[in-house]
Amino acid sequence: MTFKDFVGQDSVKERLSRDVLGVPSHAYLLTGALGMGKTSFGMALANALLCKNPTSDGACGKCNCCMCFMAGTNPDFRRLTIPEDKKQIRVEDVRKQVVGDVSISSQLSDRKVYMIDGDGLNEEGQNALLKSIEEPPKHVCFIIESSDSTKLLPTVVSRMSEIKLSPLSENETLEVLTRHVQSMDNDEDIDTSIDSLRMLAAFSGGNPGRAIATLSETDFGKEIEEITNIVLKMPETSFSDIVCDTYNYFNDNKDRIEELLLLMLWVFGDLCYLCKSENQEDTPIRNGKKRQEYISFLKKNKYITLARLGKAADLTTEFMKRLAVNVSFESACCNLLIKIKKELTND
Ligand SMILES: [Zn+2]
Known part of the structure; x- marks a missing residue:
């Protein structure tokens, strides 16, 4: 080279x-x-x-x-x-x-x-x-x-x-990813659309190796889809399903927990932007593909305010910090999911 x-x-x-x-x-x-x-x-x-x-x-x-x-x-x-x-x-x-x-x-x-x-x-x-x-x-x-x-x-x-070696800009990381995609055999049908690559570039914090590893080792597009669905379905998911199915999803993917939590923060972030916006169609958000789903979610669940979304994001950040100090994963994760469910439920 x-x-x-x-x-x-x-x-x-x-x-x-x-x-x-x-x-x-x-x-x-x-x-x-x-x-x-x-x-x-x-x-x-x-x-x-x-x-x-x-x-x-x-x-x-x-x-x-x-x-x-x-x-x-x-x-x-x-x-x-x-x-x-x-x-x-x-x-x-x-x-x-x-x-x-x-x-x-x-x-x-x-x-x-x-x-x-x-x-x-x-x-x-x-x-x-x-x-x-x-x-x-x-x-x-x-x-x-x-x-x-x-x-x-x-x-x-x-x-x-x-x-x-300092972190790359989002555009530079996108260029690394684009070059990588051109050179790889996409046997596993990984989502390499420009939207997904752009999100991955932003997600990787300017670290090209991390971006490539995430693309190759996980189906990033699928992961975003799964996390978005978990959040958007939370109001109608029962508490018992939360501590069982939703918890199991995080536990099964424990080795990528930080990544999943970051993606969840992105969803809360997008919802916050849309929630406070007067022009939801044009508000810049991370995951533009989900805009319409986000808008109908907020419309359907009018009780979900900026304050509630902010609280859900804070709880997630708090959990990430606690994970670093070796808390029991099961109880801390269930606790987080229940608290988020409460924020997203009309009581
Ligand atoms: Zn030479």
């Missing part, structure tokens, strides 16, 4: 172009949440640093260093990740593959690049690495990925040049 293959991150791309053609840092710290593309950027940077004829877009893709890099056989590139059966990178691997190796000259390229998963380095591993990062031989460059740089020792962070 070259730098221009990435959507967004313009300042990062400009910086890397300049460095690759000029004087690169001896150590880069690539930061950003999981899914932001640290590994892809790191690999593109490593390839460019090893390339014989780099351009402002990064690696040339044609020289023998690039050929070997793409085949995974460039002897001047080392990558240290967490072994499959372990939770951390072993200190002996840091010592053997990095510390004991940096002084050996490069073979093909003009420099050697060590790319390390910083999330897998414990304190001992970081300390082992410290001296190499502090005073590396001239031909050596480090790239360390980190999804949480507060877990790295300040002495390590201060020796590195940080490159931060």
